[in-house]
Amino acid sequence: METAQPVESWAEFGRRLRAWRRQAGLTQSQLGLKVGYHHSLISRLEAGLREPPAGLAGRLDSVLGTGGELAAVVAAPGGTPYRPQRPPADPRLFAPVPGGGEAPAGQYGLDPVLWPSELPAEGLACPLHGTVGCAVPDLAGAPHLLDGLTASQGGSDGLPCSEPELLHTLTAVLACLIRGALHRGASDGLTTVERLLRALVRWAGAVNSTGRLPYGQLRLAAQYAQVAGRLRMQRGQSSIGMAWFGHGLSWADAVHDVLGRATLLSDVCTLVRLDRDAGSALAYAEAIGAVDPGRRWVVTLSHLYRARGHALGHDAAECRRHISLARRGFARLGRQDRLEAPWLSGAEGEMRVESAIGGALRDLAAVTGDRVTARRAVDATARSRAQLPPLMRETRVLLTLRLADCWACAGDPGAAVALAAPVLDEAVSSSELVTNAELRGLHGRLLARWGDVPEVREYRERLPVPGI
Template identity: 65%
Template sequence: MSVGTSQSVVRGWAEFGRRLRFHRRRAGLTQLQLGRRVGYHHSFISRLEGGLREPPFDLVDRLDAVLETGGQLAAALVARPPSPSGPGPRLTAPTLFAPIPGAPVPGPPTAGAPVPGADPPGEAALLAAGPWSAQPWPARLPAEGLACPLHGRVGCATPDRGAVPDLLNALTGPFGRTGEPGGAEAELLHALTAVLACLIRAAFVRATGACATTVERLLRGVARWADAVNATGRLPHGQLRLAAQYAQVAGRLRMERGQSGVAMAWFGHGLRWADAARDAEARATLLSDMATLVRLDGDAASMLGYAQAIGAVDARRRWMATLADLYQARAHALGHDAAACRRHISTARRRFARLDDRDRLEAPWLCGAEGVLRIESAIGGALRDLAVVTQDRAVARRAIEATARSYVLLPPVMHSARLLLTLRLADSWACAGDPVAAVTLAQPVLAEAVGARESLITAELRGLHERLARYGGELPEVREYRERLRSVSE
């Protein structure tokens, strides 16, 4: 982006912010009220009004509709340039296709230089032999909860595994004369969705740096492809939906490794792409991950904002409302509001019991035994957090019950989740006044938990250590546990 273009973009943001403030006040809404209506935290609305942030593509339309401006907010942004191939529509949010984490710096290619955004020669071969290749290949979509970015959940067939290396090469290598990867669009989108499903499964068993690297390499290719499609005047909805899915997985893998800054960057890009593609499901799940990330920083206010934004995505979808209640319960626990925490736990359980066919279709991971596992795990976490701040042993015992219900439903392959819930169960016992039971649970998995070096597990381990020091520091069993922890940490 040139200096002149950059300045015009910033001026567009400032004008947008001035008009947004005028129309919000005219409507008699506070920033908090407007944020809840459009599904964003009030602090983000404040930054928009100050001209400090780029208005996300899909948010502008929602603001115009909510505030009944007649399209004045959209008109305040930088004008849409004509398509190079004709009058077709283009996505023109200033940073929709901006450089993403780990991507090469864009610039005009020189003779013999690699195409900007393309992976170096040989990358496709590395990707073809990546961690996804050891996993069972899904014959149809959806797989691992991932629907086809073009056709939803109708049951699209995936290409043969043997065709995948050539497809990856088309994505990560130089694009052809059309400015896009060669081959059929649907076939490549189906293949990339299936590869991501395999990578999720591989990371599920044992998260590795190779999984994160592969996800991000492919994501750079998908984002470059979306940009190329957009430049032709054709809206890249399928590519953007796929990019949002990849960004969510990339952010989760970074979050597990404790790299919160890069994780939030990926979630932010994913949210922007989901907005542009009008993908409500991706928006809700990305906001859930963002709420988890700020929880790790102990930021109860931001977590509550993200949790409320989940419920504002679409109030008609009960699974989204259930998620919103679960995250609000945990945010209120961190904020020491016991009554609000209990209220949202009760509401989440009622909503979960009333999920309908549409919810089961859109969020199969929140249904059946897996749904019970997720619900009780989240409730156990909220109750444990509440027990920590209130020192109420009755609440701690309820946390034990909820966590134990989720633990027994864990599949054997979910090693990381088993470690996390074991430590949470131990911590809940410590909060309930039984540090010996806590140590007995934690000792067998201590070395594995320390070696995992995953942020969620590390947070649970740190909390357990603090509670043991508070409630049983002089007990011989606790002293032995601390010595063991020191020895495995060296």
């Protein structure tokens, strides 16, 4: 919480913090690194513009050698008391999890070019401190910390560093792997994600056994589970992907993680939609909106998935209504929405929104035969594709196939084949579930309606795998 007018106790805390920092000969950046926060937070604290996050005063006391003075200011009458610890979670949350395969110690496939400079990064906020801004440990020391975690049985005594530092490192690792595996198409991220996730769950279980809720560990585990599930989807493994999403939802629920629950439900929506289960797709889409109806980005996400569910259920009126509501919600996203869901803002947000709308309109056009709807699907998908970063090659293939299918639904097989031809070999060799579904849909529509058209015959002959 921040305010334009300093609260008296915050101002006193800030004055003492500044004095102790200067006495220690540290800059705000140096102090931020030592306690795991971005220097901008230290600056705001010293200015008395916000309350210290829970637990930070104690860490500052330890680093600066104040003898507990800063924590005493926080806990003094009229100040901001520490939040009570939550009770531990159900031990069943820490049962064995999916995945297998180990990599040699010290080998995590981390590209220095992709290592984040601070958190949040790639939409990942710090699991302890949210979006206030946290410093990231140096990449050079990360393998040692990760080896210590994977080798330990989870107890804090065996960890190679403090809890905040390790959680910050694990978050930075995940951001780095997202940039590599999901954006650049690197195929070696899954082993690392699942290996670290198993270690993270062991650590969470050990913390939980002491009677303390492993809040940061479970929030981060939900994020790791989501990435693991998406990487399994890239490999065509829907069952393991769904298992990871299920674990992630359990962990997110245990710590009331709104962002984690909403985005994991959206991934579950995608999987059930691929099974052509309109009823389940709608149920999960509605569950997204129920996570927190007061957050506009959550409601907007829900409308997008409801539109796709209604298209699958052949309900044109409801599909169009939710498309309209989604566009309106996206246009009204505020600063807090963009902070919590940066992937739903700016060019990336437009890409995601128009992609979902294009998919819904294409599905609707496919079942109704309405070519006006198909042309609207063409427009939405083309807008989405135009916003796509060059490095997201797999997504470009997917959207190219969808755009081709939109043209097929609009009655132009020549345009469909011309669009699909350059990516056809890449699409056929892909294991990604959504890409495969797009290819099957395009193939089926072209052959069913225009199998005798010369361009379509040539397209069919290029397919190296029968039955696609």
